[in-house]
Amino acid sequence: MKTDERIGVGFVGAGAVVKTIHVPVLGQMAQEFRIEAVWDINTSAAESLAQQVGARVIPGFEEMLADPRVEVIVVATPAGCHAEHVAAGMRAGKRAILCEKPFGSSLDDIRLVEEAAATSDVPLLIGAMHAFDPGWSAISETVAHMREQAVAIRSSIVLPFNERFEQWATELPPRAPPELDAEDIAMLLMRMGIMELAIHDLPLVRAMIPEGAPITVTSAMPLEPFGYAISLSAGDRVIDLFGYIHDSWKPSWELEAVSADQSLCLEFTPSFVHAGSATARISGTLETDIVGPFARNGYQMEWQAIRELARGRPFPIPPLAQVIGDFRFALDIVEQSCAKIAAGAGQ
Numbered sequence: 001m002k003t004d005e006r007i008g009v010g011f012v013g014a015g016a017v018v019k020t021i022h023v024p025v026l027g028q029m030a031q032e033f034r035i036e037a038v039w040d041i042n043t044s045a046a047e048s049l050a051q052q053v054g055a056r057v058i059p060g061f062e063e064m065l066a067d068p069r070v071e072v073i074v075v076a077t078p079a080g081c082h083a084e085h086v087a088a089g090m091r092a093g094k095r096a097i098l099c100e101k102p103f104g105s106s107l108d109d110i111r112l113v114e115e116a117a118a119t120s121d122v123p124l125l126i127g128a129m130h131a132f133d134p135g136w137s138a139i140s141e142t143v144a145h146m147r148e149q150a151v152a153i154r155s156s157i158v159l160p161f162n163e164r165f166e167q168w169a170t171e172l173p174p175r176a177p178p179e180l181d182a183e184d185i186a187m188l189l190m191r192m193g194i195m196e197l198a199i200h201d202l203p204l205v206r207a208m209i210p211e212g213a214p215i216t217v218t219s220a221m222p223l224e225p226f227g228y229a230i231s232l233s234a235g236d237r238v239i240d241l242f243g244y245i246h247d248s249w250k251p252s253w254e255l256e257a258v259s260a261d262q263s264l265c266l267e268f269t270p271s272f273v274h275a276g277s278a279t280a281r282i283s284g285t286l287e288t289d290i291v292g293p294f295a296r297n298g299y300q301m302e303w304q305a306i307r308e309l310a311r312g313r314p315f316p317i318p319p320l321a322q323v324i325g326d327f328r329f330a331l332d333i334v335e336q337s338c339a340k341i342a343a344g345a346g347q
């Protein structure tokens with residue numbers, strides 16, 4: 001008979017996001033969750049995390065799926081493995097799955113998850129933390145207004161260098177496999193910029209454009225040493241996506257939208273930082289409202305959602321069709337941006 005009523009969590013992947021984001025949040029919710037098990041193809045990564053959090057190392061993913069003490073799985077492997085791990089977790093009938101963003105890496109991943117979801121009712125939460133940020137959740141009326149009437153939307157992310165970006169920017173070009181030329185590398189870095197960085201804001205951008213609006217990327221430039229500047233249109237809306245990793249610029253993370261009579265500016269805290277929610281500034285023709293910041297951040301809200309869902313209680317998370325729509329949106333931007341790079345290189 002089970003005496004510990006806390007929800008048992010299993011980590012699939014024991015890398016940076018687990019150590020710096022999920023473990024600290026679960027530490028704050030230790031009355032409700034216990035970290036039960038860790039699986040990573042890198043055994044020493046699994047062992048070191050398991051030792052740090054007092055969990056078991058599981059010898060294989062199948063064992064984790066079969067273990068009833070692992071009730072919730074966190075998929076925190078690289079994007080190319082997400083769909084496979086999510087689908088397996090659904091088939092195993094876990095109580096809930098938290099899969100880090102992005103949803104996957106290719107269109108094939110959609111079919112894999114949809115097939116598993118067709119015979120399973122396991123809730124899936126994709127960890128796009130800004131979509132769960134209380135500063136964003138609190139402005140749903142403004143978001144609905146922008147969906148109807150926004151003229152322009154801008155996502156701008158400026159971050160200092162960290163080990164990860166440094167590795168991409170400095171190791172990839174000189175150490176790239178010989179079959180990759182400069183154009184291939186530019187496309188690879190563009191893809192990373194969109195799927196690793198811009199992806200945080202893309203579900204929010206999509207929420208502010210009409211459902212199904214066709215998108216056209218009008219320009220896409222990779223920035224040295226690591227970044228992207230992309231302009232696109234969605235129907236009659238103009239969207240700018242800017243991301244730059246630079247040490248001398250002031251870090252900032254903003255999402256803005258403007259209509260004829262309202263403007264919205266959301267300021268987020270950087271990812272990996274547990275510093276409360278975004279703050280929204282909404283300016284109308286007569287007055288400006290400030291919403292937030294709230295004490296909790298998007299990561300904490302993700303885990304609140306997982307707690308409720310794992311207990312069988314309702315909690316409003318984006319449905320599967322919506323997260324798949326967000327993923328298609330991101331892939332469409334990747335494809336069109338890479339096509340722009342290829343077209344530019346051919347001129």
Ligand SMILES: NC(=O)c1ccc[n+]([C@@H]2O[C@H](COP(=O)([O-])OP(=O)(O)OC[C@H]3O[C@@H](n4cnc5c(N)ncnc54)[C@H](O)[C@@H]3O)[C@@H](O)[C@H]2O)c1
Pocket residue numbers: 012013014015016017018021039040041042045076077078079081100101102127128129196271272
């Ligand atoms: N929400 C956020 O703010 C945020 C921040 C960073 C990363 N992420 C996302 O989290 C995911 C993981 O990122 P990370 O920074 O922790 O990466 P990481 O490289 O630090 O860790 C990934 C881990 O997965 C392991 N792994 C790889 N393939 C595996 C497999 N088939 N089975 C088991 N383990 C496997 C690796 O050995 C590694 O330890 C990515 O999808 C990334 O985009 C999200």
